[in-house]
Amino acid sequence: DTGVSQDPRHKITKRGQNVTFRCDPISEHNRLYWYRQTLGQGPEFLTYFQNEAQLEKSRLLSDRFSAERPKGSFSTLEIQRTEQGDSAMYLCASSPEGQNYGYTFGSGTRLTVV
Amino acid sequence: GQNIDQPTEMTATEGAIVQINCTYQTSGFNGLFWYQQHAGEAPTFLSYNVLDGLEEKGRFSSFLSRSKGYSYLLLKELQMKDSASYLCAPRDTGRRALTFGSGTRLQVQP
Numbered sequence: 627d628t629g630v631s632q633d634p635r636h637k638i639t640k641r642g643q644n645v646t647f648r649c650d651p652i653s654e655h656n657r658l659y660w661y662r663q664t665l666g667q668g669p670e671f672l673t674y675f676q677n678e679a680q681l682e683k684s685r686l687l688s689d690r691f692s693a694e695r696p697k698g699s700f701s702t703l704e705i706q707r708t709e710q711g712d713s714a715m716y717l718c719a720s721s722p723e724g725q726n727y728g729y730t731f732g733s734g735t736r737l738t739v740v
Numbered sequence: 741g742q743n744i745d746q747p748t749e750m751t752a753t754e755g756a757i758v759q760i761n762c763t764y765q766t767s768g769f770n771g772l773f774w775y776q777q778h779a780g781e782a783p784t785f786l787s788y789n790v791l792d793g794l795e796e797k798g799r800f801s802s803f804l805s806r807s808k809g810y811s812y813l814l815l816k817e818l819q820m821k822d823s824a825s826y827l828c829a830p831r832d833t834g835r836r837a838l839t840f841g842s843g844t845r846l847q848v849q850p
Contacts, residue, residue: 659837668827668840669783682837717782728773728785729838 630732632718638738639708646704647735651720658701659729660693661717669717675701708739744841746828751847752818760813760826760844768833774802774813775827777843783827786813815846823848 631650639645651658656677661669672691674682677698690708695701705712715736719729743765752758764772771790775783789795789804789811801814813826825843832839 657836661840666842668829668843671837671839674837676836682835728775728788729783731782731784733782 630718630720630730632716632732632735634735635733636736636738638740641710641739642707644704644706645708645737646702647716647718647737649701649703649718649732650699651701651718652722652730653699655720655722655730656698657721657723658695659719659721660701660703661719663715663717663734664713672703672716705737708737710739713737713739744828744830744839746826746841746844748842749845749847751849752815754818754820754848754850756818757814757816758818758846760815760828760846762811762813762828762841764809764811764828764830764841766809766830766832769806770831770833770835772802772804772811772831773829773838774811775829775840777825777827779824783840786826818848820848820850822846 633648658675660672663669671684672687673693675695678695690706693703715734717731717734719731721727721729745763773788774786776786777783787802789802794801794803799816804811825845827843828841829838
């Protein structure tokens with residue numbers, strides 16, 4: 627296992643288009659997280675899955691954002707009707723069961739909305 | 741909710757010691773993490789504290805005082821490769837997700 631994989635690495639889209647990102651976590655990790663990061667800021671929490679269940683979702687996440695983890699393995703994050711303010715790095719992370727395990731982050735998908 | 745406060749930027753000299761402070765307010769507390777993030781890369785896990793005191797791991801140590809809502813990351817024998825952002829992330833009771841501070845950008849100079 628080579629770690630957390632995210633695809634694509636970069637995405638440029640026109641305002642109003644829909645985009646979908648994929649995350650493949652470390653296979654033994656049952657917890658998966660999506661974060662968004664803009665320049666000079668720390669990662670901002672979006673949503674969290676334990677296996678296939680979406681257990682937590684940020685109040686900052688508008689209705690245009692949706693995430694799935696259908697079989698408890700890979701996850702997708704979709705943004706509908708993209709806006710320029712959605713431009714950011716979208717980070718996926720996974721962790722095993724247990725309190726004191728840190729996340730392993732993927733390299734992220736950089737989204738630019740033009 | 742959570743409030744997390746870290747200095748925005750710090751500068752230090754190669755070979756020196758630097759301490760990066762973090763104060764936080766959480767409604768409950770269930771551990772605090774430090775991450776390192778090099779420019780353009782993903783954050784990587786550095787340390788975890790859940791009890792008061794100092795945790796040492798090589799050149800890096802992390803300290804926690806739960807009663808004061810305070811933590812620091814201590815970097816010894818600084819190297820140029822330590823130039824990065826350092827993110828403090830306390831965890832609230834009952835949550836699995838971490839809330840990250842804005843990070844401290846450390847510049848190590850020769």
